[in-house]
Amino acid sequence: MRNPWPLDHPSRVDRAAERRATTDLAACDAIVVRDGRVLVADGRVLELRPDAQPPAALRIYLGRDGDRDLVALVPEDPSFGMDPDGIGGDRMRGLRGLLAGFWDRGAEGEREHELATTAVAIATWHANHPRCALCGEATVPTEGGWVRRCERDERDHYPRTDPAMIVAITDPEDRLLLAHATPWSPRRFSHLAGYVEPGETLEQAVHREVAEEAGLTLSGLEYLGSQPWPFPASVMVAFRARTERPDALALDMDEISEARFVAREDLAELIASGEVILAPKGSVARRMLEDWYGGPLPERRPDASIDV
Numbered sequence: 584m585r586n587p588w589p590l591d592h593p594s595r596v597d598r599a600a601e602r603r604a605t606t607d608l609a610a611c612d613a614i615v616v617r618d619g620r621v622l623v624a625d626g627r628v629l630e631l632r633p634d635a636q637p638p639a640a641l642r643i644y645l646g647r648d649g650d651r652d653l654v655a656l657v658p659e660d661p662s663f664g665m666d667p668d669g670i671g672g673d674r675m676r677g678l679r680g681l682l683a684g685f686w687d688r689g690a691e692g693e694r695e696h697e698l699a700t701t702a703v704a705i706a707t708w709h710a711n712h713p714r715c716a717l718c719g720e721a722t723v724p725t726e727g728g729w730v731r732r733c734e735r736d737e738r739d740h741y742p743r744t745d746p747a748m749i750v751a752i753t754d755p756e757d758r759l760l761l762a763h764a765t766p767w768s769p770r771r772f773s774h775l776a777g778y779v780e781p782g783e784t785l786e787q788a789v790h791r792e793v794a795e796e797a798g799l800t801l802s803g804l805e806y807l808g809s810q811p812w813p814f815p816a817s818v819m820v821a822f823r824a825r826t827e828r829p830d831a832l833a834l835d836m837d838e839i840s841e842a843r844f845v846a847r848e849d850l851a852e853l854i855a856s857g858e859v860i861l862a863p864k865g866s867v868a869r870r871m872l873e874d875w876y877g878g879p880l881p882e883r884r885p886d887a888s889i890d891v
């Protein structure tokens with residue numbers, strides 16, 4: 584079994600949890616993060632030395648990289664790095680748009696992926712959880728930014744990660760199910776996916792979501808891999824499975840407006856003509872597609888219509 588996203592090795596940067604509470608965060612090199620964006624230059628995530636850093640609203644300890652400690656820095660100024668004519672071309676860029684650039688750069692790309700993903704995930708958690716969920720008091724960051732503490736009732740609040748599952752489904756002819764979720768932009772197709780609910784296993788979530796959304800029963804469920812997906816706070820857990828009854832396909836039109844089983848030889852033409860737009864490079868969904876396809880997907884023809 585191939586891992587569709589090769590993140591099964593230990594983290595490239597030691598998260599060094601034991602250093603979170605004791606490290607002087609203002610003395611660390613920093614990745615700048617705000618509103619789901621990170622500061623990049625030429626597609627590379629920048630690590631700013633302390634004397635080059637903007638005033639910080641918050642610093643969060645990311646880990647120990649060799650002999651250096653790294654933090655995520657949330658700038659005080661919400662417009663920091665947003666000027667398209669900014670100094671030296673440095674920009675705040677959305678994480679989704681950066682994923683493809685991490686794709687082919689081996690260990691260095693994986694290192695940037697994990698730093699940027701962690702920075703976005705935890706900075707988003709701080710932004711979305713300013714108050715105690717129990718008493719409403721404003722909470723304060725502690726433990727290097729990995730805890731928010733309510734000083735009124737002395738409770739600690741921790742960052743959350745919500746598991747979501749995604750599954751590549753094939754039929755007896757080894758055709759792949761491609762589905763269009765109702766809220767997506769036109770022509771975008773991918774695998775079925777959904778959130779894991781309290782009290783169920785990941786596997787049960789796969790069976791339930793596929794039955795609800797497409798009316799299919801599955802067999803041969805296999806785990807493929809996972810990918811942090813901080814939009815805003817998930818980890819995507821990827822599976823593949825088979826259905827023996829593709830003719831049972833029955834869509835929940837509130838969720839899925841179109842779905843079909845596609846053969847490999849037909850997919851190339853669907854992509855080339857622009858009729859189908861698939862998940863971008865850098866996503867686990869793309870890896871799952873290429874795992875089934877047997878290699879890199881073909882490109883859209885340059886003259887293919889993209890108007891809808």
Ligand SMILES: [Zn+2]
Nearest residue numbers: 715718733736
């Ligand atoms: Zn409280």
